[in-house]
Amino acid sequence: KNEVEQSPQNLTAQEGEFITINCSYSVGISALHWLQQHPGGGIVSLFMLSSGKKKHGRLIATINIQEKHSSLHITASHPRDSAVYICAVRTPSSNYQLIWGAGTKLIIKP
Amino acid sequence: NAGVMQNPRHLVRRRGQEARLRCSPMKGHSHVYWYRQLPEEGLKFMVYLQKENIIDESGMPKERFSAEFPKEGPSILRIQQVVRGDSAAYFCASSPRDRYNSPLHFGNGTRLTVT
Numbered sequence: 001k002n003e004v005e006q007s008p009q010n011l012t013a014q015e016g017e018f019i020t021i022n023c024s025y026s027v028g029i030s031a032l033h034w035l036q037q038h039p040g041g042g043i044v045s046l047f048m049l050s051s052g053k054k055k056h057g058r059l060i061a062t063i064n065i066q067e068k069h070s071s072l073h074i075t076a077s078h079p080r081d082s083a084v085y086i087c088a089v090r091t092p093s094s095n096y097q098l099i100w101g102a103g104t105k106l107i108i109k110p
Numbered sequence: 111n112a113g114v115m116q117n118p119r120h121l122v123r124r125r126g127q128e129a130r131l132r133c134s135p136m137k138g139h140s141h142v143y144w145y146r147q148l149p150e151e152g153l154k155f156m157v158y159l160q161k162e163n164i165i166d167e168s169g170m171p172k173e174r175f176s177a178e179f180p181k182e183g184p185s186i187l188r189i190q191q192v193v194r195g196d197s198a199a200y201f202c203a204s205s206p207r208d209r210y211n212s213p214l215h216f217g218n219g220t221r222l223t224v225t
Contacts (some may be wrong), residue, residue, distance in 0.1 A: 033214070042116075042218030043153075043201055068218040086152070095170070096143050096214070097206075 003027050006101040008086050014109055021051040021104045024067065024086030025080045031090040033098070034061050036078045038083045046072070046085075114139075115184075116205050116217035123192045123224050131153075131220045132140070134184040135204030142185045144170075144177060147199040159185055192224045 004025045013019055019032040023032070034046045045059040047054050048068065054061050058077075074081055087101040115134040123129050135142050142163055145153040150189065155169040159179035174192075177186040189196055199221050203214040 035216070040221075043216040045214055045216060048213050088153075096141075096158050096166075096203075097155040098145075098153070100154075102152055 002102070004087055004089055006085075006103040006104050008104060010105045010107075011104065012107045012109065013077060014026055015078060016087060017077050017108075019077050019081070019106065020099075021072045021085050021087075021106070023070045023072070023098070024068060025087075025089050026072075027089065027091055027099065029065075029068075029089040029091045032063055032070050033086075033088045033090070034070070036085045037081045037103070043086075054073060065072050065105075079108045079110050082107050114202055114215050114217035116200075116202050116220050118220060120220045121220055123222065125193055125224055126191050128190050128223075129189040129196070131189075131200050131202075132184040132189040132220070133187070133202030133204075133217060135202075136206075137213050139204035139206050139215070140180050141205045141207065143149055143203045143205075144185075144187050145201045145203065147201065147219075148223045153201060154222070157183060189222075192220070192222070194224050197222055212215075 007022045031048050031050045033048050036044045036046055049063045058075045060073040084103040086096040086103045086107050112138045117132050142159045144156040145155055156172045157177045160168040162181050174190045176188045199219045201219045204218045205212045205214050
């Protein structure tokens with residue numbers, strides 16, 4: 001079993017829909033990252049969380065440390081949100097090696 | 111305020127040649143990390159460097175791969191005698207500190223194709 005599990009693996013939705021991507025982890029963490037990767041493109045760090053909730057524009061990230069679970073939400077989704085969304089965790093033993101989820105491929109149809 | 115700059119974006123090499131990948135961290139960042147993403151796989155840590163020091167190279171293959179981060183200039187990931195299995199996207203990230211609450215900033219990656 002992977003230490004970081006994302007669901008769903010693939011998600012297709014219509015423009016305007018509310019999107020939720022989930023990340024569960026089985027290790028103790030010091031922080032959790034949500035990142036975005038466009039096809040053939042670079043990686044953009046969206047959020048780094050160690051507790052609670054963060055919001056940036058139409059993106060919201062939450063984390064529940066007790067349940068070892070984080071969610072990334074996209075409100076009023078748009079075709080330009082189509083990308084792979086990756087969850088990665090930092091553990092207390094290593095701040096940089098990161099344990100990466102497999103990613104969720106999101107397609108937003110107009 | 112430029113972000114992490116990687117070049118080249120795309121690099122094609124024949125088997126046996128050398129590949130040099132460059133990473134200029136964000137201004138003020140002295141910690142550089144290299145990750146590799148094989149096709150259809152997640153990212154894997156390769157090496158962590160500070161200026162003139164390799165801190166952790168536990169994720170780097172023992173042979174043919176080397177990395178440096180000189181006092182002046184970008185960090186370089188060097189792959190000698192490339193093989194087809196080296197074809198991947200190589201990402202560099204930088205941070206101002208090696209702390210759990212220090213954000214990582216990623217570059218756009220270098221896509222290496224070995225023919």
